[in-house]
Amino acid sequence: MDPDNLSVVLHAKGDLRLEQRPIPEPGPDEVLLQMHSVGICGSDVHYWVHGRIGDFVLKEPMVLGHEASGRVVRVGTGVTHLKPGDRVAIEPGVPREMDEFFKSGHYNLSPSIFFCATPPDNGNLCRYYIHKASFCYRLPDNVTYEEGALIEPLSVGIHACRRAGITLGSLVLICGAGPIGLVSLLVAKAMGASQVVISDLSADRLAKAKELGADILLPVKREDLPEEMAKRVESMLGGMPHVSIECTGVESSIQTAIYATRSGGVVVLVGLGASMTTVPLLNAAVREVDIRGVFRYCNTWPTAIAMLASKRVNVKPLVTHRFPLEQAVQAFETTRQGLGVKVMLKCDKNDQNP
Amino acid sequence: MDPDNLSVVLHAKGDLRLEQRPIPEPGPDEVLLQMHSVGICGSDVHYWVHGRIGDFVLKEPMVLGHEASGRVVRVGTGVTHLKPGDRVAIEPGVPREMDEFFKSGHYNLSPSIFFCATPPDNGNLCRYYIHKASFCYRLPDNVTYEEGALIEPLSVGIHACRRAGITLGSLVLICGAGPIGLVSLLVAKAMGASQVVISDLSADRLAKAKELGADILLPVKREDLPEEMAKRVESMLGGMPHVSIECTGVESSIQTAIYATRSGGVVVLVGLGASMTTVPLLNAAVREVDIRGVFRYCNTWPTAIAMLASKRVNVKPLVTHRFPLEQAVQAFETTRQGLGVKVMLKCDKNDQNP
Amino acid sequence: MDPDNLSVVLHAKGDLRLEQRPIPEPGPDEVLLQMHSVGICGSDVHYWVHGRIGDFVLKEPMVLGHEASGRVVRVGTGVTHLKPGDRVAIEPGVPREMDEFFKSGHYNLSPSIFFCATPPDNGNLCRYYIHKASFCYRLPDNVTYEEGALIEPLSVGIHACRRAGITLGSLVLICGAGPIGLVSLLVAKAMGASQVVISDLSADRLAKAKELGADILLPVKREDLPEEMAKRVESMLGGMPHVSIECTGVESSIQTAIYATRSGGVVVLVGLGASMTTVPLLNAAVREVDIRGVFRYCNTWPTAIAMLASKRVNVKPLVTHRFPLEQAVQAFETTRQGLGVKVMLKCDKNDQNP
Amino acid sequence: MDPDNLSVVLHAKGDLRLEQRPIPEPGPDEVLLQMHSVGICGSDVHYWVHGRIGDFVLKEPMVLGHEASGRVVRVGTGVTHLKPGDRVAIEPGVPREMDEFFKSGHYNLSPSIFFCATPPDNGNLCRYYIHKASFCYRLPDNVTYEEGALIEPLSVGIHACRRAGITLGSLVLICGAGPIGLVSLLVAKAMGASQVVISDLSADRLAKAKELGADILLPVKREDLPEEMAKRVESMLGGMPHVSIECTGVESSIQTAIYATRSGGVVVLVGLGASMTTVPLLNAAVREVDIRGVFRYCNTWPTAIAMLASKRVNVKPLVTHRFPLEQAVQAFETTRQGLGVKVMLKCDKNDQNP
Ligand SMILES: NC(=O)c1ccc[n+]([C@@H]2O[C@H](COP(=O)([O-])OP(=O)(O)OC[C@H]3O[C@@H](n4cnc5c(N)ncnc54)[C@H](O)[C@@H]3O)[C@@H](O)[C@H]2O)c1
Ligand SMILES: NC(=O)c1ccc[n+]([C@@H]2O[C@H](COP(=O)([O-])OP(=O)(O)OC[C@H]3O[C@@H](n4cnc5c(N)ncnc54)[C@H](O)[C@@H]3O)[C@@H](O)[C@H]2O)c1
Ligand SMILES: NC(=O)c1ccc[n+]([C@@H]2O[C@H](COP(=O)([O-])OP(=O)(O)OC[C@H]3O[C@@H](n4cnc5c(N)ncnc54)[C@H](O)[C@@H]3O)[C@@H](O)[C@H]2O)c1
Ligand SMILES: NC(=O)c1ccc[n+]([C@@H]2O[C@H](COP(=O)([O-])OP(=O)(O)OC[C@H]3O[C@@H](n4cnc5c(N)ncnc54)[C@H](O)[C@@H]3O)[C@@H](O)[C@H]2O)c1
Ligand SMILES: [Zn+2]
Ligand SMILES: [Zn+2]
Ligand SMILES: [Zn+2]
Ligand SMILES: [Zn+2]
Structure with missing residues (x-):
């Protein structure tokens, strides 16, 4: 595995940097993913420009990005439903506690939820990223990585x-x-x-x-x-x-x-x-x-995949711009200016296809 | 039948009068009721004091009262589920059209609904009153007239x-x-x-x-x-x-x-x-x-009667004042001053019991 | 108005006749319709072959047909939302009583409901027919009469x-x-x-x-x-x-x-x-x-019309056979043999188009 | 801690034994409980008599019991909402996977769920028992252990x-x-x-x-x-x-x-x-x-505790028999004979109160 883990890190309001980070090891119920496509969201830009959204304030450097898909590279010891090579879409919100909200099917309302690129939780605008396996969903062959990444806004x-x-x-x-x-x-x-x-x-x-x-x-x-x-x-x-x-x-x-x-x-x-x-x-x-x-979403990934796989919803025209990960700042600038609809960052050096 | 139909009529803002009105004849799907107990509602007082509530403006004299119960005196030719002597509680809102709201079970939202004591529709603070039979509900023996009248606020x-x-x-x-x-x-x-x-x-x-x-x-x-x-x-x-x-x-x-x-x-x-x-x-x-x-209510009378008859809800302590119909102005004044909780007007000269 | 009111009347099990009936007069809340297209339903054939469906037994002659559309010819005195010339689809089930089922939006469950071609209620396989105005729904110009008639099975x-x-x-x-x-x-x-x-x-x-x-x-x-x-x-x-x-x-x-x-x-x-x-x-x-x-349907006509008008549902391919009203017996025979999907009877002598 | 962990173990159809088992160590998200009161359920007796219920077949020795409450003795390293000394009721079904059922709030339908005393999962009819902390619910002071145990049938x-x-x-x-x-x-x-x-x-x-x-x-x-x-x-x-x-x-x-x-x-x-x-x-x-x-229950423990604490539901009269844990066989025999309603086993040698 290529040790390059170029990551888009927000250090402070206005201070967006491309830097190398170590490649993490997946825990028992996690998977290591090679990121493929990550869309830029208005909230990513908002953190960049303002350093905060409401009560969520950037206090230490944070990797941005939460509209993402990638390929499974390694799986934790307890993971059974995924294997290396699987193409997956990533649900960025993962409940940390089995509280009343999670148990009753509204895990998006769980106050202690992990959420990619919401301080202090890191996002996945990088080359390699680990995520809870049960919140990674296998993409059928006829659904592209970019469609996989677009499941996040589609879920809203x-x-x-x-x-x-x-x-x-x-x-x-x-x-x-x-x-x-x-x-x-x-x-x-x-x-x-x-x-x-x-x-x-x-x-x-x-x-x-x-x-x-x-x-x-x-x-x-x-x-x-x-x-x-x-x-x-x-x-x-x-x-x-x-x-x-x-x-x-x-x-x-x-x-x-x-x-x-x-x-x-x-x-x-x-x-x-x-x-x-x-x-x-x-x-x-x-x-x-x-x-x-509406606060984000819950229980939407399987639905979205079913709709994309059956071609009943076409999200492809949403993508108006693409940049290689190396040009992340330029990509953010494009979104900030409100050009087009959705800007995609391509994180895999060897595959920049949709 | 006693030709006395003393009625509490609001002629204009501040101008509340007790006057005789003719006793009406029930149409085929209506019943003529001898009124027994009628509660005074904040809205009755509001019309008295301000002559309007929002877009509902008093333009001609209107009988007040909509929290009511009485006894069936005569039934229209098409009425089968009620007979003279039945004690009933009156649901004051009666949809006039079979529109989308009525057909889907939300008749309270029907814009053309008849509603007692909402201009221009007369209420039932009087001795004799006619109402659509299908919006009169028979009271079991163990439910009093006053409980019957209180079903209206209880319904809210x-x-x-x-x-x-x-x-x-x-x-x-x-x-x-x-x-x-x-x-x-x-x-x-x-x-x-x-x-x-x-x-x-x-x-x-x-x-x-x-x-x-x-x-x-x-x-x-x-x-x-x-x-x-x-x-x-x-x-x-x-x-x-x-x-x-x-x-x-x-x-x-x-x-x-x-x-x-x-x-x-x-x-x-x-x-x-x-x-x-x-x-x-x-x-x-x-x-x-x-x-x-919440806009009033729908489908609440049968539920309320079931709860009152089974003694699972006790509304009796809500009644803090009683006046004979003849003292309606004094009763209204009591409500206006915010004394007690619910003021009841007793419309039947021969039975002023609860 | 042409006095011809040719009607398809089931006299007894197996005894289906085409006969003239008087043209009825609409009551205050009714409309007189010139029928245009009426589909044959499995239940129509079942009455013809067996004289009954479950507890519903044919006891006197009954006009068949309940999947229907037509043109308003005359409106009752109280009808405001329709006028002569309007093209309408007919909902065949009309509740007779404002009972708990109707009031709560499930009028299909009302035990006393009128239903076309369910004994003893006549259907609309004829030239002229009266129906409750509030259960006739205006068809937009881009919805055909046959689509209007197909709203009945579509509603199921x-x-x-x-x-x-x-x-x-x-x-x-x-x-x-x-x-x-x-x-x-x-x-x-x-x-x-x-x-x-x-x-x-x-x-x-x-x-x-x-x-x-x-x-x-x-x-x-x-x-x-x-x-x-x-x-x-x-x-x-x-x-x-x-x-x-x-x-x-x-x-x-x-x-x-x-x-x-x-x-x-x-x-x-x-x-x-x-x-x-x-x-x-x-x-x-x-x-x-x-x-x-599922027992028939309620609150489906407006939905169906919206879907047909917006071309989001295409029912046209369901119609596989058409017969003029005069050939009703042959049409019934076609359905009985299970040929094709939906057989349409064309009731208007001057317009046999879809 | 007393090393006595007397346990009620079903070895085979008809072969119920009282035997000592080691006291287990709680994992990071688990708690060790000293059991207090455990009700006997029809299913416990059914396993004893028949060795199976439907597709669930006893294949190796299993501790019985799933209607239970106890006291926290030790908490795992990751447990924050409980501490030693807390009195808790135990929800016996704990989902093992974050599958579609769990995520959408119907974890009772998760096919891989752990369930006390359903083969091969051990129950809690013993002195010491470990359970997932997030499925143990703190009892308020005014709710007894036996009420806590009765939450299980109450949940159904x-x-x-x-x-x-x-x-x-x-x-x-x-x-x-x-x-x-x-x-x-x-x-x-x-x-x-x-x-x-x-x-x-x-x-x-x-x-x-x-x-x-x-x-x-x-x-x-x-x-x-x-x-x-x-x-x-x-x-x-x-x-x-x-x-x-x-x-x-x-x-x-x-x-x-x-x-x-x-x-x-x-x-x-x-x-x-x-x-x-x-x-x-x-x-x-x-x-x-x-x-x-109905398959068991989900999201019922907090509700039940709220109802018990507010005295709006009284389950106490359900308990008709009590036995010390040592007399478990006699207790099972009582239930088998259909005597009384609910038989309670008292697992704490030092506190046999309700
Ligand atoms: N609730 C959630 O979980 C959630 C999730 C994602 C986004 N959001 C929010 O949703 C909103 C939309 O997100 P987006 O990414 O599409 O943002 P966006 O800024 O790209 O789009 C907003 C659009 O609204 C238009 N607009 C502004 N004022 C208007 C007006 N008066 N009438 C009509 N249109 C007007 C703008 O021209 C713009 O096209 C944002 O407020 C965002 O914070 C909420
Ligand atoms: N939506 C409907 O269909 C419907 C039907 C009936 C009544 N209403 C409305 O419901 C409201 C209550 O009706 P009511 O007859 O009980 O009126 P009310 O005036 O007798 O009671 C209102 C109560 O609110 C209290 N109050 C005022 N300000 C408060 C505050 N800041 N915090 C807490 N309490 C406060 C008052 O002291 C008073 O006791 C009114 O606004 C009325 O118009 C609505
Ligand atoms: N509940 C209601 O309100 C309502 C309304 C209309 C019709 N219906 C009922 O719906 C049913 C269908 O109506 P229809 O007009 O389509 O009838 P139909 O007889 O034309 O169609 C039934 C179809 O089922 C097929 N079939 C028979 N056995 C089968 C099996 N074992 N597996 C798969 N397919 C099988 C037949 O080949 C036939 O094509 C009828 O029973 C009818 O009485 C109910
Ligand atoms: N679905 C679930 O999750 C779940 C959970 C617990 C129990 N159960 C089931 O619930 C049922 C009841 O459990 P229980 O512990 O109360 O059992 P039980 O055997 O103690 O009670 C059943 C009662 O039904 C009575 N009965 C039998 N035939 C009857 C009839 N024809 N009419 C009226 N009463 C009749 C019996 O006299 C007995 O009192 C059992 O079948 C059990 O397996 C299901
Ligand atoms: Zn986003
Ligand atoms: Zn009121
Ligand atoms: Zn039909
Ligand atoms: Zn049980």
């Missing part, structure tokens, strides 16, 4: 659409056509939504949404009034949406989502904004429009 | 606790110990909550809550900080509540409810406050604390 | 897949590739199933299933052993199905469905067989495989 | 009532008044059931059910016809039960449960009977009566 969309209760014939509003809005769009259609309207400030992002299957585009201007936007959504869809999935975190967009949603429907909050938000809660309450948050 | 508690998903072993926070907070308390315990903490500004109301079975009392002062209140709730309960039922509509109390609720739990909004509210939505979202409104 | 599939809890990534077994198995297949895929295996005795029916999108075909022979079939399903799918939808009613096929289904999964019983069935209930119980029946 | 009742969807106002039929029927009764009432009717062949068992809060007793004779029993249940309750919980495993009783249950209701199968069962599946299907099995 799956969890959001599940929490939304999207089903056959749902009319859906998605606010924001960034990567998260786009994966929510893909999943909503695959779950049976009959019409999806998607909003954004940017015409380019809306065009991408159209390409990915959005039925109706709603261009938004900052000064638009939420109640009026809600009326436009209703008339565009020929009825109020059963579900709104908010993927911007912007206050006015949350307000639009609430006003727009049909009585008895659901607003899902995926976008993360300010800590206090002013919203028409009374309007939601008396129309029994439920407001449900 | 049932619907709130159902929406909250209260179940065996739930830890529950109830904000506000007014009539609605108290019925929520009764229902929460009956559904299996193991510990209920209830908050209020008023020591008297908390004392009543204690009498009705509250496990822990939380006296609140206006200046208390929501995040600190949330910590007190956790330490009082020995854990964060799975469910918070907000029955005040006050912004700081809604904030407390959100901060207090356990990750993956539910905040139910029963209290109706300002149209815009500033809340820690981000905190709720990343902990997947769902926020669910 | 929708209700079955809802009851099954099919969702993103579900692996599904469908037993039987008759019309009901096929619509279940269409709906399962539209709801996100990643792989559907479908079984039948007939190679022709399996071929049709393939054409409609089945991923895997499972030819069955009468002597096949259920436990072995279950193992074949698992190996074909690469895992046990999360859901099995039984659409044959045959005992051995129900057994296969139970053995095959993954622990924690669901078997939905759509097929109607013998009154007593011998099944491996212990196997289901200790693996918590739920067994859920 | 909790899981059954949850699966049944029992809620406020449910009418409930429980078939069988053995220990499992009785705990289901306790839980059903605590979850809000308004009326519970319970059946049994034995008058003694029915008398015990009455003592524990059953509303209506239904004495059964072997020759009673299921359809007639169902009618009796309906007339006793004044309506068909929403839920039936079958706790006998006897075919005729399962049939009664299906016929008796209200349309849209649920039959829960707790009782384990023959591998093939003949049942009126058609009746269940067309009335959408769901049939759901």
